[in-house]
Amino acid sequence: MIEGLWLKTNNRHYYEIYKLWIKIFAVAFGMGVVSGVVMSYQFGTNWSVFSDRVGNVIGPLMGFEVLTAFFLEASFLGIMLFGWGRVSPRMHFIATIIVAIGTLISAFWIISANSWMQTPQGFEIGLDGRLYPTNWQEIIFNPSFPYRFLHMVTAAYLTSAFVIGGVGAFYLWNRRHRPQAKIMLSMATLMALFVAPIQVFIGDLHGLNTLEYQPAKIAAMEGIWDTEKSAGLRLFAIPDQKNEMNHYEIVIPHLASLILTHSLEGEVKGLKEWPKEDRPPVAWVFFAFRIMVGIGFLMITIGLISTVYYFRGKLFESRPLHAWWMLMMPSGFIALLAGWFVTEIGRQPYTAYGVIRTAESVSPAIIGPQVAWSLLAFVVMYTLVFGAGSYYILKLIYKGIPKGDQHV
Amino acid sequence: MFDFSTFLDLPFIWGALIALAIFLYVLLDGFDLGVGIIFPFAPSEKCRNRMMNSVVPFWDGNETWLVLGGGGLLAAFPLAYAILLPAFYMPIIMMLLCLIMRGVAFEFRFKSEGKARALWDYAFHFGSLGAAFMQGVILGAFVQGVNVTGRNFSGGPFDWASGFSMMTGIAVVFGYALLGSTWLIMKTEDITQVWARKVAAYVLAFVGIAMILVSICMPLIHEHIRHFWFSLPNFYYLLPIPLCTLGLFILLWHDLYRAHQEYRPFFLTLAIFSMGYLGFGLSIYPWMIPFHYTLTEAAAAGPSLSLLLVGVVPLLPLILGYTAYSYYTFRGKSDHEHTY
Numbered sequence: 125m126i127e128g129l130w131l132k133t134n135n136r137h138y139y140e141i142y143k144l145w146i147k148i149f150a151v152a153f154g155m156g157v158v159s160g161v162v163m164s165y166q167f168g169t170n171w172s173v174f175s176d177r178v179g180n181v182i183g184p185l186m187g188f189e190v191l192t193a194f195f196l197e198a199s200f201l202g203i204m205l206f207g208w209g210r211v212s213p214r215m216h217f218i219a220t221i222i223v224a225i226g227t228l229i230s231a232f233w234i235i236s237a238n239s240w241m242q243t244p245q246g247f248e249i250g251l252d253g254r255l256y257p258t259n260w261q262e263i264i265f266n267p268s269f270p271y272r273f274l275h276m277v278t279a280a281y282l283t284s285a286f287v288i289g290g291v292g293a294f295y296l297w298n299r300r301h302r303p304q305a306k307i308m309l310s311m312a313t314l315m316a317l318f319v320a321p322i323q324v325f326i327g328d329l330h331g332l333n334t335l336e337y338q339p340a341k342i343a344a345m346e347g348i349w350d351t352e353k354s355a356g357l358r359l360f361a362i363p364d365q366k367n368e369m370n371h372y373e374i375v376i377p378h379l380a381s382l383i384l385t386h387s388l389e390g391e392v393k394g395l396k397e398w399p400k401e402d403r404p405p406v407a408w409v410f411f412a413f414r415i416m417v418g419i420g421f422l423m424i425t426i427g428l429i430s431t432v433y434y435f436r437g438k439l440f441e442s443r444p445l446h447a448w449w450m451l452m453m454p455s456g457f458i459a460l461l462a463g464w465f466v467t468e469i470g471r472q473p474y475t476a477y478g479v480i481r482t483a484e485s486v487s488p489a490i491i492g493p494q495v496a497w498s499l500l501a502f503v504v505m506y507t508l509v510f511g512a513g514s515y516y517i518l519k520l521i522y523k524g525i526p527k528g529d530q531h532v
Numbered sequence: 533m534f535d536f537s538t539f540l541d542l543p544f545i546w547g548a549l550i551a552l553a554i555f556l557y558v559l560l561d562g563f564d565l566g567v568g569i570i571f572p573f574a575p576s577e578k579c580r581n582r583m584m585n586s587v588v589p590f591w592d593g594n595e596t597w598l599v600l601g602g603g604g605l606l607a608a609f610p611l612a613y614a615i616l617l618p619a620f621y622m623p624i625i626m627m628l629l630c631l632i633m634r635g636v637a638f639e640f641r642f643k644s645e646g647k648a649r650a651l652w653d654y655a656f657h658f659g660s661l662g663a664a665f666m667q668g669v670i671l672g673a674f675v676q677g678v679n680v681t682g683r684n685f686s687g688g689p690f691d692w693a694s695g696f697s698m699m700t701g702i703a704v705v706f707g708y709a710l711l712g713s714t715w716l717i718m719k720t721e722d723i724t725q726v727w728a729r730k731v732a733a734y735v736l737a738f739v740g741i742a743m744i745l746v747s748i749c750m751p752l753i754h755e756h757i758r759h760f761w762f763s764l765p766n767f768y769y770l771l772p773i774p775l776c777t778l779g780l781f782i783l784l785w786h787d788l789y790r791a792h793q794e795y796r797p798f799f800l801t802l803a804i805f806s807m808g809y810l811g812f813g814l815s816i817y818p819w820m821i822p823f824h825y826t827l828t829e830a831a832a833a834g835p836s837l838s839l840l841l842v843g844v845v846p847l848l849p850l851i852l853g854y855t856a857y858s859y860y861t862f863r864g865k866s867d868h869e870h871t872y
Binding site for chain 1: 588595596599603606608611613621622632636640643832833843844847855858861862
């Protein structure tokens with residue numbers, strides 16, 4: 125988008141901003157590629173029974189992701205990063221757009237596969253215990269897919285908005301690159317103002333959908349043990365899985381029912397409705413959900429305050445506000461991870477919800493020590509890689525925009 | 533639900549498509565892994581920058597073929613995916629770790645200097661070397677076959693480690709080094725090219741030895757392979773394969789000493805790889821999990837394969853098209869400047 129602005133206005137500032145962010149994008153993309161390769165093999169190495177049984181259904185979704193998205197991104201990324209001067213600016217812009225579209229298509233398929241695992245349908249179970257597809261539309265557009273997809277894409281935009289805003293605030297704080305920093309912070313403010321509330325709205329819809337298909341997950345998110353009418357919203361609590369209760373509850377009466385059923389008296393099912401072995405680990409889901417929502421509302425607040433400051437002409441001057449923006453830089457990532465924690469841990473103990481349990485899905489020949497060493501190796505490797513990646517990204521940001529880059 | 537399996541041999545088509553994806557992976561990622569293998573032996577820092585720049589626009593596209601191999605196997609042959617991947621657990625994990633290491637080294641190297649840069653250079657080299665070796669090991673272990681009970685792998689964690697798989701591992705390292713060095717002959721000039729020619733000539737000898745050794749061992753592994761190659765009249769039909777390979781070796785050897793042949797060595801190497809791959813493919817066919825399940829037995833359900841085929845038929849030419857466009861955009865010699 126920034127490149128589009130540059131081509132349209134021919135304003136050098138846009139070009140410089142683009143050049144800075146493209147370097148950061150390159151580092152992040154490199155890390156994304158290598159972890160993507162890993163995922164396409166882990167299904168087989170560690171989840172072989174799962175792969176064999178549901179392969180007929182989700183295999184094609186994964187296949188399509190690679191075919192429609194990965195190649196598109198990888199090929200045109202090369203042109204986008206290294207093609208300056210080798211292709212016309214127009215073609216370069218097209219390449220950039222293609223990369224953006226590729227990432228969206230990729231998200232489409234992977235979220236579709238994941239959503240199917242949450243709300244499986246459109247298949248039958250054969251005599252051999254394997255799943256056979258019966259309706260592709262039902263499989264791809266399964267009930268939780270549209271909500272999860274929108275929620276995730278919006279989350280990704282918000283995350284980048286807050287990173288960009290944070291960097292803009294950082295430059296303003298240090299009194300460097302003022303014109304470019306102003307553009308960055310303004311764009312981020314605009315995103316936070318409009319997109320963050322939309323995200324809350326989508327999240328609400330997503331929650332209602334989960335209530336319909338995975339009520340146990342909702343019960344865990346809300347920390348509700350006994351089925352309640354006019355359930356209260358637990359602002360804080362420490363769930364106790366063993367004794368089936370919460371400690372230190374702070375409850376706002378009626379609010380959970382209001383949010384989930386849109387009525388003050390609505391009934392919300394409690395965890396005790398399910399046998400103990402069918403319940404997800406409550407505390408993880410409960411806290412992850414609160415972290416995600418908390419950050420969401422913090423984002424809205426920052427967006428509102430920044431807008432007010434903008435109209436008072438103080439957005440680019442207020443140092444406390446800039447400090448807040450800098451603090452919020454990693455917030456999107458944290459919220460994103462917390463959200464995935466909610467949805468993934470919330471569907472336990474199943475891999476495909478209600479169809480295959482996690483414990484049944486693993487590779488039988490791969491025993492403890494092998495899983496342990498490979499997990500450890502990946503943890504060490506990812507820590508190294510993401511540590512180094514973050515370091516180089518921060519270094520790029522710190523270095524800022526090079527002076528006299530005449531490579532237009 | 534549409535299902536073409538009534539009039540198309542879908543398992544065969546998909547077997548061929550996956551074989552093609554893996555082959556393209558071997559050729560394409562082969563040259564950039566190869567560049568990594570010979571990387572630290574280059575005569576100067578400038579050469580190394582030049583080498584790096586010659587592969588940097590392509591490597592992630594090349595590696596995508598590997599993702600397609602994995603994703604395609606899951607989609608089209610879930611049983612093979614579920615048996616082979618646990619069987620090669622350790623080499624696959626090691627390969628992935630190596631690929632991560634070298635993949636990030638591309639980006640990080642350009643952003644660091646001094647000691648840190650030397651560190652990423654080594655990460656790039658050892659990552660490439662390890663990944664190539666592990667791929668060869670997996671290939672060897674695959675040909676030897678795995679222990680299967682029912683629909684699961686039932687062997688031990690070190691079943692893949694054998695003399696033969698070590699040999700194929702080393703063979704692939706030399707093979708990739710040959711691809712990498714002939715790629716550099718094409719993409720560089722002056723001292724880098726002169727050096728690449730020397731490396732290619734040196735490596736070529738080892739590739740020849742490795743190919744002969746593997747060819748001797750293959751028929752000894754399984755009755756099926758021996759019978760396929762040495763029964764009459766098969767023997768006469770198949771004779772052109774080793775003869776062609778020999779011819780290609782001789783031609784390549786000559787080209788390495790002819791300064792005006794800058795492009796042909798790379799394409800000759802591609803042809804040699806094709807011959808080797810053809811030999812492997814023919815030996816294994818029709819097995820998907822050697823000597824337990826055939827292509828048909830391991831294939832996914834008809835509707836799944838049909839849906840995928842509907843996607844692949846228009847997409848594959850498109851992918852090949854823009855891959856070619858990307859290579860065309862970055863044609864010519866690479867330089868040692870920072871490119872972006």
